[in-house]
Amino acid sequence: MKIWLHETALIFRDKGILIFVVFVPLMYPLLYSWVYTNEVVRDVPLAVVDDSDSHLSREIVRKLDATPDVSVAARCVDMAQAQELVKRHEAYGILRIPASLENDITDSRQTYLGLYCDMSSMLYYKALLLAATNVSLEVNKDIKVDSHISGTTDRQDDINRMPIEYEYVALYNPQSGFAAFLIPPVLMLIIQQTLLLGIGMAAGDSRERNRGRLTPSGRLYRHPVSNVIGTAIPFLLLYVLMAVYMFTVVGRTFTLPSLGDYGTFVRFAIPYILACIFLAMVLSSLIYRREDCILLIVFLSVPLLFLSGLSWPVSSMPDVWRYVSYLFPSTFGMNGYVRISSMGATLADVKSEYMALWVQTGIYFLAACAVYAHDLRKRSRQVALAKA
Amino acid sequence: MTILKRILAISRRELRIYAGRPLYLSCMVVAPVLCVLMFVTLMGSGLPTNLPAGIVDEDNTHVSRTIVRTIDALEETDFSRSYASYTEARQAMQRGEIYAFFYIPEGTTRDAISNRQPKISFYTNESYFVAGSLLMKDMRTASELSGLALTRETLYAKGATEDEAMAVIQPIVVETHPIGNPTLDYSVYLNNIIVPGIFILLTMLSTTYTIGIEWKNGTQKELYRMAGQSSSVALWGKLLPQTLIFTLMFVLCDVVFYKYMQYPCRSGLWSMMLLGFATVLASQAFGVLMFGLFTGQMRMAMCLCSLWGILSFSLAGFTFPVTAMSPFLERMAALFPLRHYYLIYVNQALDGYPVSYVWTSVAALACFILLPLLVLPRYRTAFLKRKYKP
Numbered sequence: 001m002k003i004w005l006h007e008t009a010l011i012f013r014d015k016g017i018l019i020f021v022v023f024v025p026l027m028y029p030l031l032y033s034w035v036y037t038n039e040v041v042r043d044v045p046l047a048v049v050d051d052s053d054s055h056l057s058r059e060i061v062r063k064l065d066a067t068p069d070v071s072v073a074a075r076c077v078d079m080a081q082a083q084e085l086v087k088r089h090e091a092y093g094i095l096r097i098p099a100s101l102e103n104d105i106t107d108s109r110q111t112y113l114g115l116y117c118d119m120s121s122m123l124y125y126k127a128l129l130l131a132a133t134n135v136s137l138e139v140n141k142d143i144k145v146d147s148h149i150s151g152t153t154d155r156q157d158d159i160n161r162m163p164i165e166y167e168y169v170a171l172y173n174p175q176s177g178f179a180a181f182l183i184p185p186v187l188m189l190i191i192q193q194t195l196l197l198g199i200g201m202a203a204g205d206s207r208e209r210n211r212g213r214l215t216p217s218g219r220l221y222r223h224p225v226s227n228v229i230g231t232a233i234p235f236l237l238l239y240v241l242m243a244v245y246m247f248t249v250v251g252r253t254f255t256l257p258s259l260g261d262y263g264t265f266v267r268f269a270i271p272y273i274l275a276c277i278f279l280a281m282v283l284s285s286l287i288y289r290r291e292d293c294i295l296l297i298v299f300l301s302v303p304l305l306f307l308s309g310l311s312w313p314v315s316s317m318p319d320v321w322r323y324v325s326y327l328f329p330s331t332f333g334m335n336g337y338v339r340i341s342s343m344g345a346t347l348a349d350v351k352s353e354y355m356a357l358w359v360q361t362g363i364y365f366l367a368a369c370a371v372y373a374h375d376l377r378k379r380s381r382q383v384a385l386a387k388a
Numbered sequence: 389m390t391i392l393k394r395i396l397a398i399s400r401r402e403l404r405i406y407a408g409r410p411l412y413l414s415c416m417v418v419a420p421v422l423c424v425l426m427f428v429t430l431m432g433s434g435l436p437t438n439l440p441a442g443i444v445d446e447d448n449t450h451v452s453r454t455i456v457r458t459i460d461a462l463e464e465t466d467f468s469r470s471y472a473s474y475t476e477a478r479q480a481m482q483r484g485e486i487y488a489f490f491y492i493p494e495g496t497t498r499d500a501i502s503n504r505q506p507k508i509s510f511y512t513n514e515s516y517f518v519a520g521s522l523l524m525k526d527m528r529t530a531s532e533l534s535g536l537a538l539t540r541e542t543l544y545a546k547g548a549t550e551d552e553a554m555a556v557i558q559p560i561v562v563e564t565h566p567i568g569n570p571t572l573d574y575s576v577y578l579n580n581i582i583v584p585g586i587f588i589l590l591t592m593l594s595t596t597y598t599i600g601i602e603w604k605n606g607t608q609k610e611l612y613r614m615a616g617q618s619s620s621v622a623l624w625g626k627l628l629p630q631t632l633i634f635t636l637m638f639v640l641c642d643v644v645f646y647k648y649m650q651y652p653c654r655s656g657l658w659s660m661m662l663l664g665f666a667t668v669l670a671s672q673a674f675g676v677l678m679f680g681l682f683t684g685q686m687r688m689a690m691c692l693c694s695l696w697g698i699l700s701f702s703l704a705g706f707t708f709p710v711t712a713m714s715p716f717l718e719r720m721a722a723l724f725p726l727r728h729y730y731l732i733y734v735n736q737a738l739d740g741y742p743v744s745y746v747w748t749s750v751a752a753l754a755c756f757i758l759l760p761l762l763v764l765p766r767y768r769t770a771f772l773k774r775k776y777k778p
Contacts, residue, residue: 016687019691031699032702034714034717035702035703035708035713035717036702036708036713037713037714038712038713038714040712041708041709041711041712042712060560086567087739087741087745088745089745101560104559105559105560108552108555108556108559109551109555110551110554110555110558110559110560110561111559111560111561112560112561112562112563113560113561113562113563114563114565115562115563115564115565116564116565116567117564117565117566117567118567118568118739119566119567119568119577119738120706120730120734120738121705121706121707121708121709122574122577122707123707123708123709123712124709125566129562129564132562132564133562136560136561136562139559139560140557140558140559140560143559143560144539144556144557144559178707178708180514180515181514181515181516184515288411289601289604290687291597291600291601291604291686291687291690292411294593294597294687294690294691294694295411295415295593295594295597295690296411296414296415298589298593298694298697298698299419299423299586299589299590299593299697301698302582302585302586302698302701303423303426303427303586306427306430306582307430310516311516311518312430312431312518312574313439313487313516313518315438315439315440316438316439317430318429318430318432320429321426321429321430335484338515339482339483339484339515342515343481343482343513343515344482345482345483349479349482349483350483
């Protein structure tokens, strides 16, 4: 209890720790949401080389221009001119319509449109490909019905165009937005990384002040378990607040998908935060100076995001890395949170992640106690040496 | 003593410091090597294949099974799981077992044969961006094919050959040519920027850390004496070993990517190595600038370097293009070394265009390298007067 108050006071007195555990979790989500606020890429500039220059080719170009994803930036006379535009990044793709377009269609031959895409960003490619495919499918249906199997009524034409209709539903992220995909896992990652940084810095700090030991001397800090719990409580309280802030304020302000239930989220967040705190204490056995933790922990964020399997599907990940990813609470935290907040999963649906987090909490708690016990033994040896 | 000798003496002292603690080498050598290894093996397959997906076939007829077979043949999807109802499939999706599912309602065949235009649906989980997008492409093709399969049967019945039938079904075909990355390899696209991004972050952090540690240990005056009262000599000596180590890391990364993994590299290895060297210098210069601005405040400098390094992954614009961000951020992007690395890399390795098309980025990297000149006078005061602040 006393340790708890003492540690709380330490956190609030140290500007360096405060930046990591209060300022960063508050501001970072806002910054990220601002960066990705537009969600999708619209009007990717496309250069058109229209060798056919016919009624049909002009219709294709017009339809492309009308799609939300693509805007026709230039009509070029030849490929060289269009390539120049791509090199200068004034266009991110070229559509080449062959001179034989009309003839091929009249003679019932397949004809090929060339779509050349700049691959500097996958999203440009995706936008161009989708728009071009959609337009070609639409034009194809018209050609099919008008020139080959025209029916007697408009409805008959409709059915001939598409004997089986289909619809496509993008669940949980209806506009395939980038923010809705990236921000929820990043929120969880921020919780883990700032906890590692904050607790690591606190550990480095006390080592600097207590001759390389994790805890100050004195009767108060003589028991490892109470040390671990006493240090954990202030961080836990602070971070439950942070998690609620991220779940509600950040989610609402930036209209991220939020199907999740409040109670479910809080019950899920508690083992996550605890696992992170105890992991941080275990890692603090490696940290001897305040600033060490920045050097060791910041760069981990990027690999951890990829290990979680949210970007790169777990099913095509080598087993080794899957096992490595089980070491970090963020893997389960991110996956569980995405399911709770974006897909409205209940605690039963994320049971495996939930249990895994409690298992981690248990293991890291014991490990943290061991680290502190080891440290206490060293301290008493130091004291004994000093007396001798 | 000449300037060169002084620099070398300081560098030797620096190497002795590195040998003293495992922290230095783990951040300068172990972490970069592990990152290269991890990202190369993590995305070793290039494109994810056999993503788990499900099928709900309530119709269960000859036609619906034909549709199922068509879909199952697609490379990126594994439709081995089938569910009895829509609700079951949705629950499986929430548990994260499948990324998508296909729904064929009862009566599809009946309606199709009697010309009543039935509707089939496919659902993808777009919370997983890469998986969702890949599946969408596949499922779109599949449902397009399933509809057309019926028309094709009609045409065959009327005596059309395959070519003729295809000319009716799909008169216009779009052929895509992704420039520079023809196999749409995701690892080429991600690793080429993420790994250098991590290197830049580590370079900036170790620069500020190693400079800051002098103040922390109170040895800055000794360093200043060794440098013959010159801040620039002191900095050169301190940072030279790191320049070499991190350049070596970039060289290693280039060799692994372009020689071993055979990622597209049209400009040749040398120009990418040169780019790596310039990037190391630019990031070190940025670290020096940060420490100079917050004279002696090692923690603030490191915090800002972390912020810069992490943000650069977003603002480089290789995942979400800069042009789609707000105009203010679009201009801000120029302040991040990774952004210029990315533009030059695309121009050189991916496309193999003349470097003149990205002269602005080359100039920007040069500006980064010159940044420390702005704060050299501040270092002088720092060396003489400032003390370490926690």
